[in-house]
Amino acid sequence: MDWRRLDPRMIAVHVSWLAAPAASLLLTLLISGGRLELRSWLTLAGVTLGFLTFTTIGIATWAKTRYRITADAVEVRTGMFIKTLRTVRLNRIRNVDLTASPVHRIFGVTTLRIGTAGSNDTGSEIKLDALSRTDAQALRAELLAHVTRAAAQDPVVSVMNPRWLRYAPLTFWVFGGVVLVLGLGYRALEAIGIEAWRLPLVQQLAVEFGSSALWLTIPLVLLASTLLGVIGALGLYLENWWHYRLEWVSDHLLRVRRGLLTTRSVSIERNRLFGVLLREPLLLRAGGGATVKVVAGGLGNEEQDSARSAVLPPAPLPEALRVTAGVLREPVGPLVDPVLAGHPRVALRRRIVRGLLFVTAPLLVVQGILGWLLTDVLLHLAWSTALASLPFVLWFARDAYRNLGHGLSGSYLLTRSGTFSRDTAALRRDDVLSWTFTDSPFARRAGVVTLTAAVATAAGGYRVPDMAAADSAGFADRAVPGILTEFLDRDAEGEQLPAEFADCGAGGPVGADGAR
Amino acid sequence: MTMLNTSAPRLRPPRYRVDPSARRWWTVQALLTVTGPAFLVALTMTTLSLLFFPGALGWLGPLLLGVLVLPGLGYLLVMPPWRYRVHAWELGEHAVYSASGWFWQRRRITPLTKVQTVDTVIGPIQRGFGLATVIVTTASTAGDVRISGLAMDEANELARRIGEAAAVEEA
Numbered sequence: 142m143d144w145r146r147l148d149p150r151m152i153a154v155h156v157s158w159l160a161a162p163a164a165s166l167l168l169t170l171l172i173s174g175g176r177l178e179l180r181s182w183l184t185l186a187g188v189t190l191g192f193l194t195f196t197t198i199g200i201a202t203w204a205k206t207r208y209r210i211t212a213d214a215v216e217v218r219t220g221m222f223i224k225t226l227r228t229v230r231l232n233r234i235r236n237v238d239l240t241a242s243p244v245h246r247i248f249g250v251t252t253l254r255i256g257t258a259g260s261n262d263t264g265s266e267i268k269l270d271a272l273s274r275t276d277a278q279a280l281r282a283e284l285l286a287h288v289t290r291a292a293a294q295d296p297v298v299s300v301m302n303p304r305w306l307r308y309a310p311l312t313f314w315v316f317g318g319v320v321l322v323l324g325l326g327y328r329a330l331e332a333i334g335i336e337a338w339r340l341p342l343v344q345q346l347a348v349e350f351g352s353s354a355l356w357l358t359i360p361l362v363l364l365a366s367t368l369l370g371v372i373g374a375l376g377l378y379l380e381n382w383w384h385y386r387l388e389w390v391s392d393h394l395l396r397v398r399r400g401l402l403t404t405r406s407v408s409i410e411r412n413r414l415f416g417v418l419l420r421e422p423l424l425l426r427a428g429g430g431a432t433v434k435v436v437a438g439g440l441g442n443e444e445q446d447s448a449r450s451a452v453l454p455p456a457p458l459p460e461a462l463r464v465t466a467g468v469l470r471e472p473v474g475p476l477v478d479p480v481l482a483g484h485p486r487v488a489l490r491r492r493i494v495r496g497l498l499f500v501t502a503p504l505l506v507v508q509g510i511l512g513w514l515l516t517d518v519l520l521h522l523a524w525s526t527a528l529a530s531l532p533f534v535l536w537f538a539r540d541a542y543r544n545l546g547h548g549l550s551g552s553y554l555l556t557r558s559g560t561f562s563r564d565t566a567a568l569r570r571d572d573v574l575s576w577t578f579t580d581s582p583f584a585r586r587a588g589v590v591t592l593t594a595a596v597a598t599a600a601g602g603y604r605v606p607d608m609a610a611a612d613s614a615g616f617a618d619r620a621v622p623g624i625l626t627e628f629l630d631r632d633a634e635g636e637q638l639p640a641e642f643a644d645c646g647a648g649g650p651v652g653a654d655g656a657r
Numbered sequence: 658m659t660m661l662n663t664s665a666p667r668l669r670p671p672r673y674r675v676d677p678s679a680r681r682w683w684t685v686q687a688l689l690t691v692t693g694p695a696f697l698v699a700l701t702m703t704t705l706s707l708l709f710f711p712g713a714l715g716w717l718g719p720l721l722l723g724v725l726v727l728p729g730l731g732y733l734l735v736m737p738p739w740r741y742r743v744h745a746w747e748l749g750e751h752a753v754y755s756a757s758g759w760f761w762q763r764r765r766i767t768p769l770t771k772v773q774t775v776d777t778v779i780g781p782i783q784r785g786f787g788l789a790t791v792i793v794t795t796a797s798t799a800g801d802v803r804i805s806g807l808a809m810d811e812a813n814e815l816a817r818r819i820g821e822a823a824a825v826e827e828a
Contacts, residue, residue, distance in 0.1 A: 574795055575765060575767040575795060575802075576765070576766050577763060577799065578764045579761060579762065579764075580761070581762075594799075595797040597796030597800075598797070601797050601799035601800075611665050614668040624752055624767075627750055628669055628671070628752070628766060629666040
């Protein structure tokens, strides 16, 4: 392949830096009514100059950068004053990810980053900023094809990357962080003998809030608490995950080390590692991120297990998928583009009914009773909130239904479910030690059953919720042959599930038991 | 292994029912844990209301009837026979299989190779009916099998057979 340039549309991206000074000029003109003082001119000129420098550097970098893919390496030539040539051998590449800022998106270009094993400082990765979307995707596919068995044998699975911090605000702690930050501040003041509520500033604020223009102050307070939440979430992320390193210290010992102030280190034996769990909580999923947990025995009780089994902080999904493969020591993990069978439509109906029962109905009933007892306003509130909850219920039910899936991939059993946290588990089929089928009269009428695979972990079982009852026994038998073979009926009678039976031993083995 | 017919295999129910006197045991259990307490609460509240707020009986009576008395009575009458229709067990060649529950039903199959311990537990009420529960534990809480409501000698025999079969399978 010859030396190639980056996408020419990058010039437009770099020029768009100038939008900032242009906007501030416009705003200043608007506010001042067109008459500008010398001081404003000077500031504007300074700002413009600054951004012009950015743009110039950007365009020059674009003009000087060339890249090519040879038979065994990626080479990037760049440099204005200092010429550099960076070469990364294809078999050292561990991850390739594509990112696009909103401005990049407008112009249809994408930044491609090539990371190597153990590269956590941004200096040792290659960044091509930017390629057209189609080029980037083609190049990524080409490079990933080289991420071969070498990756599966690499002892270092993953290390902290500061760019993952952008996922911290997408965790629950963006809400919990507010309380955390305020609480810490309060405690700190208390420690030096100041009661926060007595501070004249705080009291003044409280008084003024009541008498202020609420349409303005409420959004401001929300903004401030979001900021606090982000700070809290970032702080927690740093404390929990800084210096994170996930590696195979020997052939049969996986070790996670992490923590800024408190260093935590967890070692997991390979023979007690039964699988891996990819978790995508709602916010994180919307931001294209995920976390990874191991499914392993001997990590203590359920509470300890949930802290010890985490092997990846909130991080980009491609990285998470790579880690799932690395933890299982597979060249391509079973969770990369998994083929999952969907569940019957009835499962969607059941989720909608569940939402109506547990969200809409309580809203209606509780407020209705209160309204009937106290005031008519609540009655109107009752039907309006119930009505307003309908689209949410429908959306979540639909999402929950679409996330349902199960399948087999090589030596793994896959199951996916959940909407607030979409969890995909890959369990080693050999490590499943029991099957459980659960249902209720409603499920029996709908012809679905929940199948649980037991594994020797603190959590115990992994569920395949609401799968077609007719397929469940066959799936379980295919997944882990031998466990329930002797209790199967292979007759062609179309009865769904014998919920009741008149006398013992009804329906003995009729059909042929298969070739032995 | 090739399947000779193409229909999806079904899981058949386990072969053996539990002891018929288990119904009486479940009835007593229901009385002690659900129905009895519910009746007691209803009775106490009715008495208090009669003594102190006679006017409240008009709405309290139907409320107590609907929330405590009828559900308690329903549970007492419905649960034991329903459970008896569901509960069943079977010790196969390679696995132990049990069905339990009543409204929410559970069927669990655990291979004998995964069995860690086999216990026979006899509760105070069970003893009165001559019943016992066999608990088969594995390395996972989601793999433990409980077969309750067996006659005592049957339970001991089953526990012994599971233990032996597990040892054979292990070898």
